[in-house]
Amino acid sequence: MINFRRAMPPPKKLQERSFEGVKNCLIEMQANKCYMCERKAPDSSQIEHFIPVSKGSEELKFSWENLFLACGHCNSIKNHVSDRQDPALSILNCTDYSTIITDAIHFQCEGKPRERVIIKSASENPTKQVLDTIKLLDQIFNYNSESLAFDAKVLTDEVIQEMKKLLDLLHTYEFNSHSISKKEGIKNDIKDALSVESPFTAFKIWYIKRYFSNSEFDDLLPIFEIN
Numbered sequence: 001m002i003n004f005r006r007a008m009p010p011p012k013k014l015q016e017r018s019f020e021g022v023k024n025c026l027i028e029m030q031a032n033k034c035y036m037c038e039r040k041a042p043d044s045s046q047i048e049h050f051i052p053v054s055k056g057s058e059e060l061k062f063s064w065e066n067l068f069l070a071c072g073h074c075n076s077i078k079n080h081v082s083d084r085q086d087p088a089l090s091i092l093n094c095t096d097y098s099t100i101i102t103d104a105i106h107f108q109c110e111g112k113p114r115e116r117v118i119i120k121s122a123s124e125n126p127t128k129q130v131l132d133t134i135k136l137l138d139q140i141f142n143y144n145s146e147s148l149a150f151d152a153k154v155l156t157d158e159v160i161q162e163m164k165k166l167l168d169l170l171h172t173y174e175f176n177s178h179s180i181s182k183k184e185g186i187k188n189d190i191k192d193a194l195s196v197e198s199p200f201t202a203f204k205i206w207y208i209k210r211y212f213s214n215s216e217f218d219d220l221l222p223i224f225e226i227n
Contacts, residue, residue, distance in 0.1 A: 003097055004035075037141070037200075038201060039158060040198075042072070048068050048078075049066055073148065077139050077140045077152075091129060104122055113160065191220040
């Protein structure tokens, strides 16, 4: 989960209480990623209401600020958590830059087979929204009961494989780049892997933070400016 800017103006059809063209706008706004798990181009992508219409007003149904692109797995987990476990669930809004998500939440995956990803607070005094977001993301990636556990395992495997690609690039840069031009080429590939358009960016950002702080890779990290 990372921050991104809300595209403006809203799709025109929303004023007519129609979702025509809205999904395409969300796909472009979110780089075709689920806003919760950051899976790229999910087959089950759908328009998701950040605040459920059932918990607010009917106007939320067609409010542009309330609409996001989510995969079916994340949407199912969010509904399960908010309906059955915590009706007062209040997660961070990706388009609100007053909290930079990758500063507030630690995302950990080492790219190892059968690994369980770790999502925890990056500070000693997290807000309720941060804690609720961690709770939701942990279940999205580590759900361990009923049919949703299989989808969580598939998703986690995708994170592991994507992290392995980043590690391969880092290894190539460190050990197999024997010229300045080749090193720069690999560095550009690493920058692409760390971009906001890449899948599972939050995990990659934190890998660089943990193992390559104050290195030449710092300048490759995406910048999320606080409002």
